[in-house]
Amino acid sequence: MKPPKPISPFRLSSLLRLQKDPTLALQLFRSPNPNFNPKKPLRYSLLSYDLIISKLGRAKMFDEMEQILHQLKQETRFSPGEIIFCNVISFYGRAKLPDRAIQTFESITGYRCKRTVKSANSLLNALLRCGEFEKVRETFLGIYKDGTPDACTYNILIHACCRIGSLDDAWNVFDEMKRRGVLPNAVTFGTLMYQLCMNLRLKEAFKLKEDMLGVYGVKPNAYVYTSLIRGLCGIDELSSAFRLKEEMVRNELKLDSVVYSSLISALFKAGRKEEAFGILDEMKELGCKPDTVTYNTMINGFCKEKDFEAAFRILDEMVEKGCKPDVISYNVIIGGLCKEGKWIEAKDLLEDLPRRGCAPDVVSYRTLFDGLCHWKQFKEAAFILEEMIFKGFAPRSASITKLVDGLFQECNLELPLTVLDSLGKGNLVDVDTWRIMVLMACKKEKLSNSSKVVDTLVIT
Template identity: 60%
Template sequence: MATSKAISPFRLCSLLRLQKDPALALELFRNPIPNHDPEKPFRYPLLSYDLIITKLGRAKMFDQMEQVLHQLKQDKRIAVPEVLFCEVISFYGRARLPARAFQTFESIPSFRCKQTIKSVNTLLKALLNCREYKKMREILSRFNEYGRPDAYTYNILINASRIGGDMEQAWAVFDEMLRNRVRPNVVTFGTLMNGLCSNGEIQEALKFKEDMTRNFKLKPNAFLYATLLKGLCQTGELSRAFSIKDEMVRNKVELDSAIYTTLIDALFKVGRKEEALVFMEEMKKSGCKPDIATYNVMISEYCREKNFEEAYKILEQAENLKPNVVSYNVIIGSLCREGKSIEANELFQDMPRRGCAPDVVSYRMLFDGLCSCMHLKEAALMLDEMIFKGYAPHSRSINEFVCRLCEKGDFQLLSAAMSSLGKGNFLNVELWKILVSMICKKEKPSESVELFDTLTVP
């Protein structure tokens, strides 16, 4: 996107902001003035660097982003702010590139910029995204070089312990936080309550919430309430869950679709279907629109009742929200379990037209369902398509499929299936043992040798 006229640094920033294509934006950045005099280099403003780095980072064009950073390092006029490096570190964290995130952090001083607790926290969060606990400990061992830990630092460390399943360590970090007189916030309490609820310690979580409001004068937020609601619903304490919902209303915390969906799902699971449907109407009247998760809960309930007609109706209602693959998999799996694999196959084949691509779970469930119903020709086609797409069927399913083909005596289809399995590298010793055993039981010795020649000769 070049222009024949000279443009000002301000104009360059405007054009970069407007350009949606990161490759074209990079071309413009590199050549803002075509055929310019090399003796008069273009004076890039800091904002232009920020804009192009952001565009390239979001597009995961990391090599090009690094080239721009190298150019910025050479531009001695500019004092680079720490926040720019935080942005780059975050890009690498989301892309699961911990080494590059760490390298960026280490390079900050070479850009005439000082590392502070801000970039340390960003790096810790990026490393946590990548589950790089060893690297996190390395940073912590040098913490005094960068400043005093703040609440954000401790929240990251508490969350790292929670994710790692070490709640004892999480509480130790919380105690250290209090000893160092760093005031915890709602995120701190929410993270610890999440860990308590995940371990089934709901009563302790409720007491901790009271401690938060009484001793720290903090009000629970939507995430904290959702955590408690989910925990109470999982343990079947619906009356207390609805009390939490009422408390949210009193405290003017917005009830979103996730809150309603959690409660509707819990009501369905304990057989209180009528109440669940009434509650869904309440949800709509309150101005909260059901999302695809809400519809998936209803689809699951109707499939559990084997009421596939209603499940299809819900699927149609959800079309404006673009049903996800979970919506279809719930119905496909239920149909297969009920011996309706042909109907499941029809829905499966219709998924692309509805704008939803089947995933490996879709293929596996349908393949198993077709085998169970002895629709072996359709199963063979499904297996071939599955392998072509790079999906791996369960070894148990392959073994069962081969056994059923041998039982039926369809050795022509068996030969085609073995060819497909060979292309996908799914032929193993166990499968050959099953094949030998099945064929030798069924055929005369001379016929078995001839059949094996057919199966093994390419």
Template identity: 60%
Template sequence: MQKLQKISPFRLSSLLRLQNDPKQALQLFLHPNPNDPNPKSFRYSFLSYDLIISKLGKAKMFSDMEKIVENLKNDTRVIPQEIVFCNIITYYGRSRLPNRALKVFDEIPSFRCQRTIKSVNTLLNSLLMCREFDKMREVFSDIDKYASTLDACTYNILINACCLMADLESAWKVFEEMSNRGVKPNAVTFGTLINGFCTNGDLGMAFSLKRRMESDFKIKPNARTYATLIKGLCKVDNLNKAVKLKNEMLRKKVELNPAVYSTLISGSFKAGRKEEVPGLLEEMRRNGCKPDTVTYNALIYGFCQEKDFDSAFGALHEMEKEGCKPDVISYNVIIGGLCRERKVREANELLEDMPRQKCAPDVVTYRTVFYGLCNVMQFKEAASVLEEMIFKGYVPHSSSISKFVDKLVQGQNMELWTYLICLAERNAIDRYVWRLVTSLVCKDNHSYALELFNNLIDTHSISVSQRS
């Protein structure tokens, strides 16, 4: 019998790169040569470690990933590079696990690897994703231990943190410190600051920064910076200046993105100038900027605000025709508009049609339709929607439940108990509903009602104990 050729470390890396299933990749890594009588002799390369750690981290298979990382620590034949730890810290940051990210950062030296500003920046950014601002301060206060020089990325992360906390004074101080230390700001620095000032309504300072980045630092604003300023102007109903800024982009040959036009479309509807929308769409296409889902959603929202549902559905169909898949927001906007106008039958039909369009309704979709049906006293249809909601693990708002239960109590509908027990399992019954049900039991002398009521209390108690 021909002897099976063993997989080499180089071949293992190639196979891991080709394997898309992280579980199979893990088995391949752990047992590259399953028939080898001495498997511990396999010499893993750093590339193999890097590939399997990346696949497990992206799949959030952290328990398995941590075992591989521990193997890497003990494998003294391999000298790890800092990038692998930066990746791990990022995976933990995205999964909102700041303590694990900090632990990995602290342990980097134990892997025979030196920390540099790269891993410091990665840690700061991961803590920022987790909104761990106090921990960011602690890391920054000890930053000299890890890196001799700071770069623009470090300051950009700190400025972003200050802006997210709406502490623009501190953001400005960080910017000044950046200049004092001789670190040159870049487009991201100014974009972050401009976004912070626009978000907090200080458009004067935002435009002052734009002028300064162009004149003092010779940095051209990018599409994202322009989009931020245009959004800020539309927010304060200054559509004329927003259009001028868009024209400046065209004049300076800044590549326009769909976000700019989507914002201007929303602003046109808000300003009562919907007649300008077709021109914006035509110009958008003429400039090679294809409308995306956000653009169409802006159109749909504008038409629904105008109660022009025919045009809203027209935009939805055009979206599909252009190969731009509607998302749940597209449907929720129309369903919400229809329910506000008490067109609940059409809203319910659209809800039922969503799966056929390969778009799954979310909790907002169900809550909107359920409330709309209760609002027009169509409780039979509401019960059907509630059943589907409960099956999918969703619950309505307490105000909707109260209105629904109130009607069923008045009608002495015995199906009420089925819904109540399902809602109690999800701890979704408030005081008002409890009072309604209690009054129903007090009026009804039947032992059946009392038995159901006791069952409801037991279900609620179990639900509460499981959550605590």
């Protein structure tokens, strides 16, 4: 039997690519040949460095990733490519670590790697993800040290302007882009179009759509059409929205669930819910499978019409079609039931969620708790409060005040003590709640005994 051969650099890269567990991948990288002569360490390839850095970055194992980067910095046989650092900057952006992203960008030249506009764009996008708009501006002002801004650069700036709600600044960036001879692309127009439609500036949006093809030679894509359709639905221009949908079909653009969900929502709003089922049939004919968003839109429409039987039928249909309802599906129904005073049904549904394979979230509990307080079901509200705090969820402060005020009116001291105990466990007792509790105690008991009652509240 031949003795096993040591792992080669090429083989290590293959093994790293196959290894899904980042911790095991790191162990493999650090010690690929534990049973062989340690005096002849493996000469790592650049691909191996790239693979392990990417795996650690995706897993947010940043300290370990930095250790590998430090090791890479000591390599003299090759210089790493800029793409490695672009990826690292992106990992830090997704993790909302802007300072680390900046440090990585500034360290690139220390690896004998030339910075270009690509890494600058990666940094701009990471800062945008982190909401560091001032640092986006500062980075752009210094970008000429590393290269000339390209379409990606300006698209990020336009997106940043839109994020802070400054559409005028976005247009100014668009104008500068043109002055510098940088051609806008589909992303540029899509970002501007989305913001125009969000602000219901549909006339300008349609003018921009015409200019895309007529002036700039850029064909409108599905994202542009989707923004326009959503905008039209927002102002109840259903006929125009359906015409755009047909135009998408003629242009052989793929319609997704967002388009259909927007149309379904608008149909319900216009009192044309019967046509919504026709939309579902059309989706199936065109090979666009209804997803959770589509069904949730239907559920929301029926709940607004107080047709809860139909909403539950949609839930059943989702399961039959292999589309698992999510917590939003149930929260919409719980909210609708509470709004109509059907708090018993809402409470039963929340309790049934685990059996349905869906864990209630903070919105589930807050919605039911708010509904119970609104309908003055304070005893039930107190039970839900205790359960939600036990699960680590905090109610809205306004709802706590409503509950405590309601208990004050009922002059029932036993239940308020239970509520105070629950709030204390969640560290949710504020000055106003404490004041009302003391007043309630003084009102219930004789004034001469109020200090004794207050002591009871403090002990509780």
